[in-house]
Amino acid sequence: MRRLLNTLYVSTEGAYVRKDGENAVVEIDGLEKLRAPLHLLGGVICFGRANMSPALMGACAERGVTAAFFTENGKFLARVEGPVSGNVLLRREQYRRGDAPTECGAIVCAIVAAKAQNQRTVLKRAARDHGQGLATADLARLDAAQIRLRDIARRAVHLSDVDQLRGLEGEAAQRYFEVFPLMQRTEEPALRFVRRSRRPPLDPINALLSFLYTLLTHDCRSALEGVGLDPAAGFLHRLRPGRPSLALDLMEELRAPMVDRLALSLTNRGQIQVRDFRSMENGATVLTDTARKAVLVAWQERKKQEIEHPFLGEKTPLGLLPHVQARLFARTLRGDLDFYPPMIWR
Structure with a gap:
């Protein structure tokens, strides 16, 4: 059995997730709260008014890391994918x-x-x-x-x-x-x-x-x-x-x-x-x-x-x-x- 990759859930209102080198960084009110290496992530999921930088979305798409967005109540809004997606195979x-x-x-x-x-x-x-x-x-x-x-x-x-x-x-x-x-x-x-x-x-x-x-x-x-x-x-x-x-x-x-x-x-x-x-x-x-x-x-x-x-x-x-x-x-x-x-x- 392979090791499960982590999923980063961002639900704090006003949180911003950006790319810094090979890391996903979560900032709240301009202060860094969390840093996670991209190669350890299987997905980045934002709820409500949490936002993600275009650079991070692009990096996730290139690496096959799911970037998805939901409302505060958990309603699916959108998913960012690269040109080659495993979803059809899934x-x-x-x-x-x-x-x-x-x-x-x-x-x-x-x-x-x-x-x-x-x-x-x-x-x-x-x-x-x-x-x-x-x-x-x-x-x-x-x-x-x-x-x-x-x-x-x-x-x-x-x-x-x-x-x-x-x-x-x-x-x-x-x-x-x-x-x-x-x-x-x-x-x-x-x-x-x-x-x-x-x-x-x-x-x-x-x-x-x-x-x-x-x-x-x-x-x-x-x-x-x-x-x-x-x-x-x-x-x-x-x-x-x-x-x-x-x-x-x-x-x-x-x-x-x-x-x-x-x-x-x-x-x-x-x-x-x-x-x-x-x-x-x-x-x-x-x-x-x-x-x-x-x-x-x-x-x-x-x-x-x-x-x-x-x-x-x-x-x-x-x-x-x-x-x-x-x-x-x-x-x-x-x-x-x-x-x-x-x-x-x-």
């Missing part, structure tokens, strides 16, 4: 592996196993934090769901048939959402989870989950575009016109720890209440404008929190995890990694 390999049952299954098994394990981690944390307030029967249900999710994760890593893996992924989702209400502390009946509903969400908690899932999907899609992958050509999710299947694949690893825990925190702490939702004529439930802004603020704060990436062994803000995983996925397709290392939460 996407060709992406399409080839998607059509190769064994290679496709190797990627899907990692995604499904990580999803089930991460759902289990969320349940375990809820049992640890709130288990004393649960009835004995409910605590037993939570424990049984954890065990089943553990078994699903273990089974997934030994399978290569994509249809079987899709069945396991569906079972993991079913088992997880069956006990989702046991993680809720709110006493408001209208905020209690009954069942998962989408397109449209029919109650407040589903409306909150769907809105947050949309934000996460957006971040995953932008991250994939930033490394040159086709967000529509997925492996776990079937291909459909207009569906960002690969972004949905990537989201499965991050869904429970990033979105579900935030939704539970917002409702359990009373930060989001019934008055923050309104019903539409078609039966859908949506967030009010004020509540949507509050959720966006909470989402941005959540993305600032750091964890240690289990594969890289480095502290990483949650908001950059889609970009990290997208880069790992691209390197797997290029053959730099022997396997795709999914994000597994500890």
